[in-house]
Amino acid sequence: MKMRDIKILIINPNSNQMMTEAIQRTAVAFADGDFIVDTVSTPGAPEFIDYYMDAAKAAPGMLKLFKENEDQYDGFVVACHSDPNLDLLKEISSKPVVGIGEASMKLATMLGHSFSVISTAEHSIPNKQAMIQNYHLEKYNASVRAPKNEHTSLSAEEIFLNTAKSALEEDLAEVIVLGCAGLSGLDKNLSRELEIPVLDSIVSALVIVTGLVKAGLSISKKRRYSGIQN
Amino acid sequence: MKMRDIKILIINPNSNQMMTEAIQRTAVAFADGDFIVDTVSTPGAPEFIDYYMDAAKAAPGMLKLFKENEDQYDGFVVACHSDPNLDLLKEISSKPVVGIGEASMKLATMLGHSFSVISTAEHSIPNKQAMIQNYHLEKYNASVRAPKNEHTSLSAEEIFLNTAKSALEEDLAEVIVLGCAGLSGLDKNLSRELEIPVLDSIVSALVIVTGLVKAGLSISKKRRYSGIQN
Amino acid sequence: MKMRDIKILIINPNSNQMMTEAIQRTAVAFADGDFIVDTVSTPGAPEFIDYYMDAAKAAPGMLKLFKENEDQYDGFVVACHSDPNLDLLKEISSKPVVGIGEASMKLATMLGHSFSVISTAEHSIPNKQAMIQNYHLEKYNASVRAPKNEHTSLSAEEIFLNTAKSALEEDLAEVIVLGCAGLSGLDKNLSRELEIPVLDSIVSALVIVTGLVKAGLSISKKRRYSGIQN
Amino acid sequence: MKMRDIKILIINPNSNQMMTEAIQRTAVAFADGDFIVDTVSTPGAPEFIDYYMDAAKAAPGMLKLFKENEDQYDGFVVACHSDPNLDLLKEISSKPVVGIGEASMKLATMLGHSFSVISTAEHSIPNKQAMIQNYHLEKYNASVRAPKNEHTSLSAEEIFLNTAKSALEEDLAEVIVLGCAGLSGLDKNLSRELEIPVLDSIVSALVIVTGLVKAGLSISKKRRYSGIQN
Amino acid sequence: MKMRDIKILIINPNSNQMMTEAIQRTAVAFADGDFIVDTVSTPGAPEFIDYYMDAAKAAPGMLKLFKENEDQYDGFVVACHSDPNLDLLKEISSKPVVGIGEASMKLATMLGHSFSVISTAEHSIPNKQAMIQNYHLEKYNASVRAPKNEHTSLSAEEIFLNTAKSALEEDLAEVIVLGCAGLSGLDKNLSRELEIPVLDSIVSALVIVTGLVKAGLSISKKRRYSGIQN
Amino acid sequence: MKMRDIKILIINPNSNQMMTEAIQRTAVAFADGDFIVDTVSTPGAPEFIDYYMDAAKAAPGMLKLFKENEDQYDGFVVACHSDPNLDLLKEISSKPVVGIGEASMKLATMLGHSFSVISTAEHSIPNKQAMIQNYHLEKYNASVRAPKNEHTSLSAEEIFLNTAKSALEEDLAEVIVLGCAGLSGLDKNLSRELEIPVLDSIVSALVIVTGLVKAGLSISKKRRYSGIQN
Structure with missing residues (x-):
């Protein structure tokens, strides 16, 4: 796959729009025009993901974002270093999902x-x-x-x-x-x-996720991340 | 850094020209025009790297290849799955070196x-x-x-x-x-x-090495891979 | 603390009422009148907790159950062997929470x-x-x-x-x-x-949770399970 | 099994009667009338178990105590935090034996x-x-x-x-x-x-041993703790 | 130290005289006249060391043998592959003690x-x-x-x-x-x-124990094997 | 095998003759006439083995030394504490090779x-x-x-x-x-x-290598150190 055709969605698990914008700036600077990247805040999530409770509160919004954008993007990044709900997104996704942690x-x-x-x-x-x-x-x-x-x-x-x-x-x-x-x-x-x-x-997550997309690789749907459909 | 400016050298640690060509085919197919990649055989190395002795015999040729090409390329791949002499190249390189293993x-x-x-x-x-x-x-x-x-x-x-x-x-x-x-x-x-x-x-090594180059990351020159100059 | 004063709530993370009743039968047989134990199904949870998605769907109901019953019970059991949302309940609880896994x-x-x-x-x-x-x-x-x-x-x-x-x-x-x-x-x-x-x-979880209650022990609120209040 | 019928023997592996009494006070305070607990000093053992030699010297007395009391008690605690001779008692016992360590x-x-x-x-x-x-x-x-x-x-x-x-x-x-x-x-x-x-x-050991007795659980007699009779 | 001056005592932890003789034959064949080696059975020990109980029963005899021979020998071998009471002998000895396991x-x-x-x-x-x-x-x-x-x-x-x-x-x-x-x-x-x-x-234990004696090395008497005298 | 017939070659992986002499002094003092030991410097190697590059540079000389002396000696020691090229010598040797590290x-x-x-x-x-x-x-x-x-x-x-x-x-x-x-x-x-x-x-390596020679033991030639001949 050509890099210029790759579209990545970065899900910021919190609802802090300023942080979302900062993430997007870092992502765009790294992409440097080579691939397409967007960053979104998680609706209904706390301002900051610090505790298990914050991760739980972010889950519904993250799932909603993922499902709404599953078809438009080639790969997904969870942009909180504690990788909240990463196993969950790996489970339901047939496309690469990468945690920044x-x-x-x-x-x-x-x-x-x-x-x-x-x-x-x-x-x-x-x-x-x-x-x-x-x-x-x-x-x-x-x-x-x-x-x-x-x-x-x-x-x-x-x-x-x-x-x-x-x-x-x-x-x-x-x-x-x-x-x-x-x-x-x-x-x-x-x-x-x-x-x-x-x-x-x-940047680290973008390295991995764009590489996976370009290589045609994704999450194994055998057993651990098989999800309900299998 | 723009992907199209990245130049990667794949060092096939053995002297088998047919394997070098096969590696290059895989690399070119993956690159798909996004970055530049060349593959070279190691002069003086055995036909196949199987034993510790083979890795030792490949070392001088790999070092020679690396030094001759250090300035022309942005990142290097060691293309044998047992990662022969990888620590050695990490030690002497100020640019990313990635083992396929x-x-x-x-x-x-x-x-x-x-x-x-x-x-x-x-x-x-x-x-x-x-x-x-x-x-x-x-x-x-x-x-x-x-x-x-x-x-x-x-x-x-x-x-x-x-x-x-x-x-x-x-x-x-x-x-x-x-x-x-x-x-x-x-x-x-x-x-x-x-x-x-x-x-x-x-393909896996190309994902990592192009990502590192693009991100401006390289081997830490502190302690383990510091090399003689430090 | 006297055993006969101990009140335990078992939270069945799924919504399967038959399983809730089976759990309660096991619990009552083990308690044998020595302590008080109730089992509740989780409202809004799936019929069976098998996937990460199931655990995510069970979280809101489990939190609701916990908060409604926090004052009436001395200790809590999460009654699914994959311990869904256990870290979450440990984080918000000042009373013992034990996973059956x-x-x-x-x-x-x-x-x-x-x-x-x-x-x-x-x-x-x-x-x-x-x-x-x-x-x-x-x-x-x-x-x-x-x-x-x-x-x-x-x-x-x-x-x-x-x-x-x-x-x-x-x-x-x-x-x-x-x-x-x-x-x-x-x-x-x-x-x-x-x-x-x-x-x-x-039975294993009831051994631990009743023992902790009787001993006056609970989850450490230092760091990992400190929760937002700290 | 009803808690009030459970009889636990705490074996203090040393011969220090004052420590035995202190252990018994802690045990009785924890039991609070819910179960029966006795503590005995080990005849012929040193005043304090500090070294491998002390543990070796305590072994005959601990074995004697165990055998004399095997039928009268439902579970046993070894009350020195280095768990001296715990494997030995687990091996010969068909009832729960718990080390405080x-x-x-x-x-x-x-x-x-x-x-x-x-x-x-x-x-x-x-x-x-x-x-x-x-x-x-x-x-x-x-x-x-x-x-x-x-x-x-x-x-x-x-x-x-x-x-x-x-x-x-x-x-x-x-x-x-x-x-x-x-x-x-x-x-x-x-x-x-x-x-x-x-x-x-x-207290920790009493939590475990009373729970095991109440649950009808004991040491596995397969292989590691099978003992000579098997 | 000269090899020919080294005297090793092999303690067979069981009381089986035939096994003691077989061990001594192996030891003498390995020594081949280079060093002196004797093997003794443990008085009061079982015929075979199989269980924790056997090890406990062998302890007093092993201690007695060690103390009686401490001055006459330069190094000691515990000749049962489960290394019974090895920590105990390491603790009390100022000379090398090696387990065959x-x-x-x-x-x-x-x-x-x-x-x-x-x-x-x-x-x-x-x-x-x-x-x-x-x-x-x-x-x-x-x-x-x-x-x-x-x-x-x-x-x-x-x-x-x-x-x-x-x-x-x-x-x-x-x-x-x-x-x-x-x-x-x-x-x-x-x-x-x-x-x-x-x-x-x-043979393995004799390699180690004679080497340690010849090198003037022995068990560290700091902390774990310090014994009561320290 | 009699100790006095054992001949050990210590390969100092560097070319520092003073260090070679110091090693030989230590070896001779330990041997004390019990076995024969020689130490040689590695031709073409650096003065000190500190980096992966030093180890790579020492490899050809070490191989040459090993092959020239394989028949005359019963066992070999690699005398640099980072064990440079030890796997390599273990692979090609049918006699014991021991690293001092x-x-x-x-x-x-x-x-x-x-x-x-x-x-x-x-x-x-x-x-x-x-x-x-x-x-x-x-x-x-x-x-x-x-x-x-x-x-x-x-x-x-x-x-x-x-x-x-x-x-x-x-x-x-x-x-x-x-x-x-x-x-x-x-x-x-x-x-x-x-x-x-x-x-x-x-000294430690001499303990092991002389013991292995005396016991008739050597490197397993199955799989990892099988070398090309197998």
């Missing part, structure tokens, strides 16, 4: 000995660890780190840079994964400062 | 619960298993299978189809990885017969 | 070297395996088995007995876990035939 | 993302780690911690509180397991201070 | 991709698996096999040869470990037939 | 709960970790440590002593492995200071 962390394993995930909040570290275990990536994972919850005059970029620096120096991470769609856009600056690869998870 | 098996994990590798010879099963362990993919791996070494009137395609069928039914594999560059081209027919995704490893 | 498999590890799960359908084997991996129980798990999908004149009990026998003899299982709420009630007969422990998952 | 750590996994064990002495940390590995609980274990061996004016409770606080904050533990029968009774205060579940291992 | 299986990992253990009875397979897990050797272990318990006119050697052949062909084992001191002496014939290394566990 | 770390596991590797440079820590994972030794490994890269007036011995002390106290290592042939000779002093076993990797 899964794609970014698995891509990171091909670029160095180990990666660290930079997360936004300390309370989400165990959830990230649980996700890393579900994807069987423990041996590639140097650490999950989040900035301390304290008052500071540093900019957000400086804060995340310091967090990543600790991962690089103390946890011996060789690659950094930005563990939130909201961190999209920080990758280039952080990478320049740290002199190691920093993965934007939106 | 690593790429195909890691891509497979995003398409189903578990994958099986179809290999050409039974004696290579432990080597494949060792590679799967090095990539920490044991929990995603349903099995490594190779056709029995016995006389048969079946065609090669039928033999590998039967091997894959056993993986699908007895080992509960949901995705098949073709574990040899020489099997390139069988994926479409096998996938149609088995009704599950079958990954061509050349 | 988690409870039965973890209890089984204290009774022998390894256990096998008997499931109802072959297509669900990978999902069970994924659950076993999430609970880090791989090393205790001899196998997941389901009856072959074929015509037979055998009774359901005979079919599951044969499946369990294969697990015992071929996979060296020493304990059997009945991997579906719908198999509740088969445990005594199977155990007598096989001469090894056979765990009913409803 | 195994029960407390496995129960902890149902209450949060990860648990830390608080031990009494630093030299026992590797032994606890070995036990955690034997029970395949590494992925649930945040850390094993013991107070530093230094002079302090703090009370024992304050010392263990500080140790648990470090586990909670530095190791991200969400649940605390008190790793010694001698720490029994500290759980309520520590839990109040730390605001996370703190498991008393005597 | 641990030594043979760890040596096997240096000779091929994976090994199979040939055991004497099917009921001991889970116990062997538990031992393999305790030594963290799962990834090197192809299988544990024991002859079926059935009437046959084959000789013992033929039976074990067939068992090993199945491990080699069906489980892809590349090395065989004889999993019982009682199988000592079969290694040469089996190795000739199978054309792969077959490890006698007595 | 593999031998020292596996021997260490028999002497205590966990070991730390002391390496010479921080950038090699991930490579050591990758090697530890390939040998499936993660659960025995407390840490890999290297001295910080900073100016100091301390002697080399003091620097490595401090590094080992940190491993002992902070990582709870019970055994130290000297992770470089160049550290050979430090073991006795460090062991005296630290009061725990410190393994010289040259």
Whole structure:
């Protein structure tokens, strides 16, 4: 398949329109005209996906979006780094569905000995660890780190840079994964400062999903993701 | 980066010109004009990479090829499914280097619960298993299978189809990885017969390497692949 | 806390009233008057929870049931062996919530070297395996088995007995876990035939949840299950 | 089986009568009249079980106690957190035998993302780690911690509180397991201070053993714990 | 240290004098005059160590033997393949103590991709698996096999040869470990037939223990095996 | 086989004659006249093996050395702690070939709960970790440590002593492995200071290789190391 014919839909699982626009900017900059990409917010979803409850609340809207757009697009991205309802969409889809958490962390394993995930909040570290275990990536994972919850005059970029620096120096991470769609856009600056690869998870998912579409590959419909029709 | 500006060099680690041509055919068909791809045989390498000795014999020629072409290409693929000398090329390269073994098996994990590798010879099963362990993919791996070494009137395609069928039914594999560059081209027919995704490893590596180039990502030069210059 | 004061609510995540009644019969027989137990069907849920989609559809009803009954009961059981939405209920609850999948498999590890799960359908084997991996129980798990999908004149009990026998003899299982709420009630007969422990998952969850209530223990509200209020 | 008919014998593997009495107090407070529980010291055993030698010295007395009481009790608890001679008693018993180490750590996994064990002495940390590995609980274990061996004016409770606080904050533990029968009774205060579940291992074992008895479940006599009679 | 000055005591944990003599024959044949080796039966131990109970009964006699001979010998071997009371002897000894189970299986990992253990009875397979897990050797272990318990006119050697052949062909084992001191002496014939290394566990332990003595190495007395004196 | 008839060749994979002489001194001191041992430098190899490139450059010389000496010696040692080209030599050899990395770390596991590797440079820590994972030794490994890269007036011995002390106290290592042939000779002093076993990797490999030769054991030529001839 020709790249220029590929149409990707990015589903932002939350209802935050500003984040949707930021995701779309990152996606368009990466696509650079090579393929078509659109990003949509999830109707009825919370402003931010942080808890299991948020993921549950996002499910109906995500399903609705998927079904309405299934025929118009060739591949789908779930654009929250905790991959909410990813198994669900993989199950019902006959086209490629890629989570930005899964794609970014698995891509990171091909670029160095180990990666660290930079997360936004300390309370989400165990959830990230649980996700890393579900994807069987423990041996590639140097650490999950989040900035301390304290008052500071540093900019957000400086804060995340310091967090990543600790991962690089103390946890011996060789690659950094930005563990939130909201961190999209920080990758280039952080990478320049740290002199190691920093993965934007939106970009990572687009690498995988466009490649799958171009290769004519999709989710196996045998057993785990077989869905009701089979 | 625009896809049409990306130039990939596929290094076939063996000296078998017919296999090089077959790899190039698969690569060109996948590229479909979207990016530029060339395939070269390794001078001085054996006709087939089967043993540790073959990989050692291929190393000098692969290094020579890499150095001669480092400036002209944006990304490199090592096109033997046992990923010979991949760590070596990752170490000396400042541009993306992707092994078809690593790429195909890691891509497979995003398409189903578990994958099986179809290999050409039974004696290579432990080597494949060792590679799967090095990539920490044991929990995603349903099995490594190779056709029995016995006389048969079946065609090669039928033999590998039967091997894959056993993986699908007895080992509960949901995705098949073709574990040899020489099997390139069988994926479409096998996938149609088995009704599950079958990954061509050349195609898989091209998905990853073009994506990395487009995203401006490369091997981390911190520690493990730092090379002598650092 | 006195056992006779303990009130447990069993949430059957599906809407199948006959299954709800069967679960309640098992629960009442086990309670034997020692504690109070009620079972409810989930409004708006499918008749059977088999796929990720079913779990998603059951979530709103399960949340509604939980909130309406949070104050009247001391502990809660999710009565489907795939533990649908268990993380979600653990997150929002300040009282013990126990899944019959988690409870039965973890209890089984204290009774022998390894256990096998008997499931109802072959297509669900990978999902069970994924659950076993999430609970880090791989090393205790001899196998997941389901009856072959074929015509037979055998009774359901005979079919599951044969499946369990294969697990015992071929996979060296020493304990059997009945991997579906719908198999509740088969445990005594199977155990007598096989001469090894056979765990009913409803009973297993009641053991854990009543014990936690009596001990004054509940879900940690630190980080992973902290929920929005924290 | 009715709870009020259940009779549990707690075997304190050491000969320290004061510890036996403390264990019995904890057990009686938990039972609260719901079931019958007795605790006995092991004749001929050391004052404290710390080393492999202590466990070996305790074995004859534990066997004697078990055999003398096998008919009078329905279930047995081994009340030292290193579970000395637990495999031995599981092997010879046709009734449930539960170790307080195994029960407390496995129960902890149902209450949060990860648990830390608080031990009494630093030299026992590797032994606890070995036990955690034997029970395949590494992925649930945040850390094993013991107070530093230094002079302090703090009370024992304050010392263990500080140790648990470090586990909670530095190791991200969400649940605390008190790793010694001698720490029994500290759980309520520590839990109040730390605001996370703190498991008393005597209580944990009583939850499991009474549940097993009530459910009519016992050790599998197939293979690993078959014993000589089979 | 000169080899000819090294004195090793092999402790046969059972009281079977014929097995003790067979072990001593194997040991003397291996030593071939290079070092001094004696084998003793354990007073008060059972005729065969098969169950946890047998190990417990052997402990006092093994301790007595060790203490009586601690000064006269430079290193000690525990000559039952389940390594009964090995942790106990490691704890109290300041000289090398080697178990034939641990030594043979760890040596096997240096000779091929994976090994199979040939055991004497099917009921001991889970116990062997538990031992393999305790030594963290799962990834090197192809299988544990024991002859079926059935009437046959084959000789013992033929039976074990067939068992090993199945491990080699069906489980892809590349090395065989004889999993019982009682199988000592079969290694040469089996190795000739199978054309792969077959490890006698007595010989394996002597390799390790004489090497440790000669190198002046012994058990670390820090923490896990510190013993009471520290 | 008599020890005095055993002839071992140590292949130093680098071309540094001073290191070759130091290795030979350690080997001769250990042999103490019991067996014959020679050490040779690898022609055409770099002065130090640090990177994958160094290992690749050493391969032809190591192969040449092996083939020239295959008939004269009974066993071979690869004397660089990263075990460069060890799989290659195992593949082509019908006699025992032992790597000092593999031998020292596996021997260490028999002497205590966990070991730390002391390496010479921080950038090699991930490579050591990758090697530890390939040998499936993660659960025995407390840490890999290297001295910080900073100016100091301390002697080399003091620097490595401090590094080992940190491993002992902070990582709870019970055994130290000297992770470089160049550290050979430090073991006795460090062991005296630290009061725990410190393994010289040259000595460790000689223990294993002489033992294998004496026992008549060698690399399995089935599958993984079968080589082209099979």
